[in-house]
Amino acid sequence: MSSRPSPSPARWFKVLHRTRLGEPCLKTYPLECVALLRRARVAFQAGRSLKENFRLAQLEAVVQMLEEHECDFVEALGRDLHKPRFETVVSELMLVKNEALHAISNLKKWMQPQHVERNLFTTLDECLVVSEPLGVVLIVGTWCSPVQMCLVPLVGAIAAGTNELPEVVELKFDHVFFTGSREEGSRIAQAAARTLTPVTLILGGKNPCYVDQHCDIATTAQRVAWARFHNAGQSLVAPDYILCHADVKARLVQALKCCLMQFYGTDPKESRSFGRMVNLEIFNRTRDVLWRSGKVAVGGQVIEAEKYIAPTILTEVAESDSIMQQDVFGPVLPVLAVNDVDEAITFINKQEKPLCVYAYSTNTKVISRLMSETSSGSFCSNDSVLQSLMVALPFGGVGASGMGSCHGRYSFDTFSHRKSCLLRSTRFECVTYLRYPPYEDRNLSLMTWASTLSQKSQGWCQIL
Incomplete structure (x- = not known):
């Protein structure tokens, strides 16, 4: 394994390094983008990415890059989002590293052809599914978690044997993987449709969180507050609003206030654990909806010059x-009251299908109902966000929250074409001749009879 050529981690980081202020963006130069795409296609067509050793070397380079450039990533996200080092390491770098290590451990198994069960008439044939690289793919990540949202799908693309290029939406790719807002996702899907390019879309939305009257209020408040105010609330997977059982609403709001005090102190803007809005556009949009909605129970302070919005709980919020x-x-975080789980389910189902649904309850029947009677990209009970981070679980949206998925084997499959292969011999022509013209009723009767021999009713085409 040590003899494999390994790409320079410094080169990886140079490609991924964000554009500094004042530097021209790559998409300013269409001809350069076309040249990059052409180079990527030439490299792909040369077949280098088909080899397991090449893919492993690329994945190991990703791991090495994350280790060697941890401080650079921490510094960049600190400048952009005032993001604490703890959050960057745990929710961005560690997550991607685990994803890459998981792919390294399982790549050989993923690349092996999958054999399909034989039947009476394919006893001497070989039926299998081969995962082949799709080609050159475009990965566009969202700004709120840039390392995670770009590199997690990139790991899957490398494992599947594809190439990743900078953001060049207008060019023809073999697959486009986009994470971001519904509006941008819709535009990308429309552009991709014009060239019949397949897409994976992981889109934002309003993720509901039901809090039942039967739950541990203190623990619930801690987990919800962490998920909502992590990265200053700039997240696709955080709980977007709480549907709280009316009997425990006051207790929950008080518990959330205590959590914010515990997490960020009496003045969150002085806390090293609390971030800022990424830019004035996001700041202004958040401030405006804050001022036009409900009643502030805690927080509400804004400082435009610092792009700071205090962690805020809203009550008396109307739909x-x-x-x-x-x-x-x-x-x-808006908190709305509902009278029971039925009202919560009805409320959730009136909205577009969200990326995530969360439910907090010690009653397993309540959890089961929320999971089975609502539709969402993912579901998590008695915690938040974690289901979107696990390499063993697919993560993606449904309906308005997107299509397709990523993580682990699911990322590998996203960037692979699962090619059906039937390897036949020329034997048994004494049977297959029945399919040839001129068509005779006797031949049809024999084929119909033969099809009934299959215990699994796999169809008359078996003898073809």
Whole structure:
């Protein structure tokens, strides 16, 4: 294994390094983008990415890059998002590293052809499914978790044997993997449809969180507060609003207040554990919906010069309020009251299908109902966000929250074409001749009889 050529981690980082202020963006130069795409296609057509050793070397380079450039990533996200080092390492770098190591451990198994069960008429044939690389793919990550959202799908693309290029939406690729807002995702899907390019879309949305009257309020508050205010609320998978049983609403709001005090102190803007809005556009949008929705129970302070919005809990929120009508990437959590789980399920099902649904309850029947009677990209009970981080679980949306998935084997499959292969011999022509013209009723009767021999009713085409 040590003899494999390994790409330079420094080269990896140079490609991934964010554009500094004042530097021209790559997409300013269409001809250069076309040249990069052409080079990638030439490299792919040369067949280098078909080899297991090449893919392993690329994956190991990703791991090495994350280790050698940890400080650079921490510094960059600190500048952009005021993101604490702890959050960057745990939710961005560690996650991607685990994804790459998982792919390294399982690559040989993933690349092996999968044999399909034989039947009476394919006893001497070989039926298998081969995963072949799709080709050159485009990966576009979202700004709120740039390392995770770009490199997790990239790991799957490398494992599947594809190439990744900078953001060049207007060019023809073999697959486009996009993470971001519904509006941008819709535009990318429309552009991709014009060239029949397959897409994977992981889109934002309003992720509901039901809090039952039968739950541990203190633990629930801690887990919800961590998920909502992590990265200053700039997350695709955080709980977007709480549907709280009316009997425990006051206790939950008080517990959330205590959590914010515990997490960020009396003045969160001085806390080293709390971030900032990425830019003024996101700041202004969040501030505007905050001011036009509900009643502030805690927080609500804003400082435009610092792009700071305090962690905020809203009560007395109406379904028609601004914050319930659009995606919110900020540290604002509305709390709405419902009378029972039926009302919560009805409320959730009136909205577009979300990326995530969360439910907190010690009653397993309540959890089961929320999981089975609502539709979402993912579901998690008595915690939040974690289901989107696990390499063994597929992560993706459904309906308005997207299509396709990533993580582990699911990323490998996303960037692979599963090619059906039937390897036949020329034997048994004494049987297969029945399919040839001129068509005779006797031949049809024999084929119909033969099809009934299959215990699994796999169809008359078996003898063809």
